[in-house]
Amino acid sequence: MRVLIMAKEGDQSEAATPPTPEAMAEYQKFNEELIKAGVVLEAGRLYPSSQSKRVRFDGKKRTVIDGPFAETKELVAGYWLWQVRSIDEALEWLKRAPYDGGTFEIREILEFEGI
Amino acid sequence: MKSSSSRAFEGALAIGPRNGDAPEGPGRREAAAAEAHRAIEAIWRIESARLIAGLARVVGEIGTAEELAQDALVAALEQWPAEGVPERPAAWLMGTAKHRAIDLIRRRKTLERKHEEIGREVERAQKSLDLDAIGEEVEDDLLGLIFTACHPVLSKDARVALTLRVLGGLTTEEIARGFLVPVSTIAQRIVRAKRTLAVAHVRFEIPGGAERVARLASVLEVIYLIFNEGYSATAGKDWVRPALCEEALRLGRILAELVPTEPEVQGIVALMEIQASRLGARVGPSGEPVLLLDQDRTRWDRLLIRRGLAALERAERLGGALGPYALQAAIAACHARATTAAETDWPRIVALYDAVAQLAPSPVVELNRAVAVGMAFGPAAGLELVDALVDEPTLKSYHLLPAVRGDLLRKLGRSEEARAEFERAAALTENGQERELLQRRAAECAAERMAG
Numbered sequence: 370m371r372v373l374i375m376a377k378e379g380d381q382s383e384a385a386t387p388p389t390p391e392a393m394a395e396y397q398k399f400n401e402e403l404i405k406a407g408v409v410l411e412a413g414r415l416y417p418s419s420q421s422k423r424v425r426f427d428g429k430k431r432t433v434i435d436g437p438f439a440e441t442k443e444l445v446a447g448y449w450l451w452q453v454r455s456i457d458e459a460l461e462w463l464k465r466a467p468y469d470g471g472t473f474e475i476r477e478i479l480e481f482e483g484i
Numbered sequence: 485m486k487s488s489s490s491r492a493f494e495g496a497l498a499i500g501p502r503n504g505d506a507p508e509g510p511g512r513r514e515a516a517a518a519e520a521h522r523a524i525e526a527i528w529r530i531e532s533a534r535l536i537a538g539l540a541r542v543v544g545e546i547g548t549a550e551e552l553a554q555d556a557l558v559a560a561l562e563q564w565p566a567e568g569v570p571e572r573p574a575a576w577l578m579g580t581a582k583h584r585a586i587d588l589i590r591r592r593k594t595l596e597r598k599h600e601e602i603g604r605e606v607e608r609a610q611k612s613l614d615l616d617a618i619g620e621e622v623e624d625d626l627l628g629l630i631f632t633a634c635h636p637v638l639s640k641d642a643r644v645a646l647t648l649r650v651l652g653g654l655t656t657e658e659i660a661r662g663f664l665v666p667v668s669t670i671a672q673r674i675v676r677a678k679r680t681l682a683v684a685h686v687r688f689e690i691p692g693g694a695e696r697v698a699r700l701a702s703v704l705e706v707i708y709l710i711f712n713e714g715y716s717a718t719a720g721k722d723w724v725r726p727a728l729c730e731e732a733l734r735l736g737r738i739l740a741e742l743v744p745t746e747p748e749v750q751g752i753v754a755l756m757e758i759q760a761s762r763l764g765a766r767v768g769p770s771g772e773p774v775l776l777l778d779q780d781r782t783r784w785d786r787l788l789i790r791r792g793l794a795a796l797e798r799a800e801r802l803g804g805a806l807g808p809y810a811l812q813a814a815i816a817a818c819h820a821r822a823t824t825a826a827e828t829d830w831p832r833i834v835a836l837y838d839a840v841a842q843l844a845p846s847p848v849v850e851l852n853r854a855v856a857v858g859m860a861f862g863p864a865a866g867l868e869l870v871d872a873l874v875d876e877p878t879l880k881s882y883h884l885l886p887a888v889r890g891d892l893l894r895k896l897g898r899s900e901e902a903r904a905e906f907e908r909a910a911a912l913t914e915n916g917q918e919r920e921l922l923q924r925r926a927a928e929c930a931a932e933r934m935a936g
Binding site: 407410450455457 | 733
């Protein structure tokens with residue numbers, strides 16, 4: 370199955386300062402381990418919400434809202450697309466990630482049925 | 485020694501809860517135990533190959549290594565549900581397996597009555613099983629495990645089963661389900677494979693030089709066999725079994741990281757990624773096969789196509805454009821790049837098949853080339869090539885020969901001959917869904933004949 374990991378890093382999501390080189394190195398080491406295990410399909414980081422926009426749909430009406438957005442706890446700062454055999458496998462991988470804050474969400478991606 | 489432990493493993497995992505529902509009646513302890521079981525299953529999938537590989541380097545062969553790893557797993561199944569999952573589960577499993585390995589070596593040495601050597605041997609085992617050292621050479625160990633499980637001394641079936649077992653971390657039951665054969669068949673294949681490796685004194689190592697080329701070819705063959713069984717199942721009612729494709733892709737991606745400069749490894753990954761991109765589009769709403777040119781291309785997985793094209797580029801950059809897998813990937817890429825079937829660059833596909841035919845001529849390749857020629861230069865030109873294959877003994881029971889011939893005859897308006905060919909093809913295939921498709925085509929030809 371394919372899962373999307375959304376990194377909700379709290380205040381860090383909105384921080385204009387990039388993570389420390391040490392934190393980046395830790396992350397890269399972990400990401401490399403995932404790649405070597407054949408797990409990572411795709412990974413990316415997002416700009417802070419101050420540089421983003423939202424479109425709200427209401428019938429025919431479209432309202433564009435400029436960032437930044439207030440609900441920092443729910444803002445996604447990065448994502449991974451993983452190929453795993455189960456949610457539990459994703460969970461075991463994610464627990465090993467070198468983070469000391471924030472919430473990471475695992476969502477299974479709808480696909481056609483397997484065996 | 486431990487056939488009982490592997491049985492315990494499969495039994496324990498088989499009865500473990502599969503979904504995340506919290507039990508209603510039973511208390512918190514049962515829920516925690518169920519959670520631990522699920523965690524163990526997932527951790528085993530992640531760690532088993534590395535565990536077996538690390539142990540195999542030390543004990544010298546994979547039969548014993550797998551048994552030791554299984555012992556560690558059984559210990560985890562006994563302890564973790566009650567005590568909780570340890571903070572570093574991989575290290576826990578390796579530590580436990582290490583103690584079993586030392587016990588084993590000590591027992592063996594006692595049996596051999598070489599008392600004076602025991603001390604030294606155990607010391608050496610403890611040293612080489614040093615936890616800190618494990619992990620340093622994990623990549624070499626994994627590669628050694630792949631080469632051993634895919635050793636040419638084993639039959640294809642044995643290589644496939646052993647690879648899925650020790651590298652994929654699949655249970656015998658899961659492998660049997662994937663290949664639609666009885667569990668006992670797979671269990672026997674694995675036991676026999678381990679025995680064959682032991683009898684042939686196959687050493688746990690990474691082959692070098694000229695041998696490496698042949699051994700790598702054997703590895704790639706196994707991976708592609710697994711992929712193909714999922715991509716166009718040779719038996720059973722389902723046309724595709726994506727789980728097998730995913731296992732093969734995972735093995736391929738892991739191998740590509742282990743030996744990033746082998747062009748054919750990049751080639752096979754490219755081929756599998758691109759073919760897998762069509763998995764969702766090649767099955768219709770009721771499970772029937774949808775052929776390449778009839779597929780809804782908006783349903784092709786762009787992510788996998790992108791990954792596949794990137795892998796193909798790496799293969800070509802490494803000088804491997806003319807490798808057998810890279811060539812097939814290049815053909816698959818021609819389809820992937822065409823937004824509609826009509827935009828397909830058929831002359832280029834013909835040229836690529838020419839190259840495949842030169843490299844590894846075979847009646848099946850010739851048949852594929854005939855299809856491409858038929859598309860590029862008209863059905864009559866294709867039919868001429870197919871007709872030359874009709875008496876080919878190796879294609880005697882190959883259903884795609886009459887299927888292709890039927891297709892070309894139909895395009896030439898020879899409906900009655902086409903119908904007979906589709907009927908013949910339907911009788912030859914062992915896949916239920918494919919049979920129905922071929923029978924439908926036969927019926928369409930009959931209708932065309934009535935109308936014409």
